[in-house]
Amino acid sequence: MLDINKLKQLRNETGISIALCKKALEETSGDLKKAKNLLNKWGIEKNSDKNQRTTSQGSIFSYIHHNGKIAGFVELLSETDFVSNNADFQKLGKEITLQVASLPAKTAGQLLKQDYIRDPGKKISDLINEAVLKFGENIKIGKILRWELGK
Numbered sequence: 001m002l003d004i005n006k007l008k009q010l011r012n013e014t015g016i017s018i019a020l021c022k023k024a025l026e027e028t029s030g031d032l033k034k035a036k037n038l039l040n041k042w043g044i045e046k047n048s049d050k051n052q053r054t055t056s057q058g059s060i061f062s063y064i065h066h067n068g069k070i071a072g073f074v075e076l077l078s079e080t081d082f083v084s085n086n087a088d089f090q091k092l093g094k095e096i097t098l099q100v101a102s103l104p105a106k107t108a109g110q111l112l113k114q115d116y117i118r119d120p121g122k123k124i125s126d127l128i129n130e131a132v133l134k135f136g137e138n139i140k141i142g143k144i145l146r147w148e149l150g151k
Contacts, residue, residue, distance in 0.1 A: 003030055010035055015088060015134050040126060042133055057081045058142070061093035063101045069149040072101030075142030083135045092131055092139075099124060100144050108141040 002025060010021040010032060016039055024042075028034035058077035065071070076093040078084045095118070096111070105111040112125040124141075131139045 002026065006030055006032055010039075014039055014130065016130070017134075020133070039133060040129060057084045059084050059090065059093055061097040063094065063097040065101055070101050071147040072097045072099070073143075073145040073147070074100055075144070077140045077142050078135070079137040083137050083139070086135070088134065089131070089139075092127060095127065096124065096141065100146050104146055105144060108144055111141060111144055 002022065006025060007018065007021055010016075010025060011018055014021065014036065020039065020042070021035070024035040024038045025032075028038055056077075057080055058075060061074045061076060063072045074093060074097045076084075076089070076096060078089065083089055095116075099114065099117055100111065102117050103114055105114060112123065112128065114124050116122040116124055116127060128139055128141065
């Protein structure tokens, strides 16, 4: 029997559809941690399926540290403006921009391999994979820039 509270918790923590959360919980006998890992795996698989799709929409995000000496900029791309205007996409862009300002990376590829500063158990690539699973669209990091005063 599926525990509705676990289903709600998994849905709230991941933002992924109820149907996929239910399927993940069923396949992991109700284990939340294993269900999250399974959802992440499905996100990776979906991402590879969608990887060739054109990402011509998106948004540019910026973050300036409170001391005014470090800034981060990110171009986050999606397939449609419907997704790029979504509040969760906007939140993802802001989080990735904060990451860029906090930890230097010269390329988007280097950024994707970094541990996420808010949850070192995740990589930035995991955040992107989760978004692909959630939105059902290809999402990519385009350009990144970390600007530090005097450098």
